[in-house]
Amino acid sequence: MNEIKIFSPATVANVSCGFDVLGFCLDSVGDEMVIRKVDKKGIRITHISGFDLPYETEQNVAGVSALAMYDTLNLDFGFEIEIYKNIKPGSGIGSSAASAVGSVFGMNELLGRPFNKTQLTEFAIKGEAIASKCEHADNLAPALFGGFTLVKTINPLQILEIPTPKDLYATVIHPQIEIKTSEARAVLPEKVKLQDAITQWANVGSFVHGLHTSDFNLLKESLHDVIVEPHRSKLIPHFNDVKNASLKAGALGCGISGSGPSIFSLCKGVESAKNVKVAIENIYKKTNIDFDIHVSKINTEGVKILK
Numbered sequence: 001m002n003e004i005k006i007f008s009p010a011t012v013a014n015v016s017c018g019f020d021v022l023g024f025c026l027d028s029v030g031d032e033m034v035i036r037k038v039d040k041k042g043i044r045i046t047h048i049s050g051f052d053l054p055y056e057t058e059q060n061v062a063g064v065s066a067l068a069m070y071d072t073l074n075l076d077f078g079f080e081i082e083i084y085k086n087i088k089p090g091s092g093i094g095s096s097a098a099s100a101v102g103s104v105f106g107m108n109e110l111l112g113r114p115f116n117k118t119q120l121t122e123f124a125i126k127g128e129a130i131a132s133k134c135e136h137a138d139n140l141a142p143a144l145f146g147g148f149t150l151v152k153t154i155n156p157l158q159i160l161e162i163p164t165p166k167d168l169y170a171t172v173i174h175p176q177i178e179i180k181t182s183e184a185r186a187v188l189p190e191k192v193k194l195q196d197a198i199t200q201w202a203n204v205g206s207f208v209h210g211l212h213t214s215d216f217n218l219l220k221e222s223l224h225d226v227i228v229e230p231h232r233s234k235l236i237p238h239f240n241d242v243k244n245a246s247l248k249a250g251a252l253g254c255g256i257s258g259s260g261p262s263i264f265s266l267c268k269g270v271e272s273a274k275n276v277k278v279a280i281e282n283i284y285k286k287t288n289i290d291f292d293i294h295v296s297k298i299n300t301e302g303v304k305i306l307k
């Protein structure tokens with residue numbers, strides 16, 4: 001096999017209480033990529049469509065993660081990468097993570113899987129870092145592993161896979177404005193109050209317990225962010241209106257997806273997720289901001305080969 005086409009999914013990082021550690025994988029949105037083994041050594045990006053991104057390997061997220069893997073191997077051949085981008089950069093649903101993951105996953109498949117998913121995440125962190133200017137893996141891990149993941153530590157990289165309750169759905173609205181992760185990180189305080197930290201770690205612990213036990217009530221009680229959301233929500237037009245409408249329509253919780261501007265809601269059952277979609281649409285239709293909105297099952301598979 002010399003060529004492979006893959007689907008690299010969008011992801012929701014942070015999940016309210018789990019800033020920089022929790023994430024989950026979506027299945028309704030993602031990029032496609034073709035990875036090809038070629039005689040010429042090195043990594044080349046040969047096609048980009050969807051959005052304007054650099055072709056220079058060292059400046060392209062998919063190129064940098066591919067190089068991080070390639071440089072550990074002593075190969076007498078190289079790879080070409082084609083990127084068919086559907087996830088808008090700066091959308092808050094893991095656009096750079098999808099690119100970073102897609103190239104290393106595809107290369108690994110063509111090489112006969114010499115690396116496990118945690119090792120692939122290590123390479124992908126290098127690509128993600130050029131987009132967000134810091135090393136974090138809360139979008140990368142769910143894109144690679146699928147489902148919910150918790151990044152326990154970055155160094156050494158330790159990723160925990162958390163079970164996904166059946167019947168859990170996400171509604172994600174993407175207002176068509178761009179918020180750069182680096183800018184959304186710049187608005188965060190360096191210090192937090194002890195009481196806020198206590199609330200946050202109680203919530204992340206109970207949220208993870210709720211995922212393990214499929215306790216939807218506990219998930220609902222835990223989906224709160226007292227540390228990051230108060231600062232970042234100011235960057236997202238109509239965030240509070242969307243959140244109120246989503247909760248009123250029956251969502252278990254609603255928060256900023258990654259660094260925004262996308263907003264996710266988690267819901268019990270697809271009907272509830274569709275009701276939440278209508279309620280959120282009604283808020284955003286009254287604005288002059290274009291938006292996409294999706295209902296998605298939680299994707300427990302992650303990045304995959306397309307037949």
Ligand code: HSE
Binds near residue numbers: 013021136138184259
């Ligand atoms: N945890 C990251 C953040 C995800 O919120 O800054 C965005 O890439």
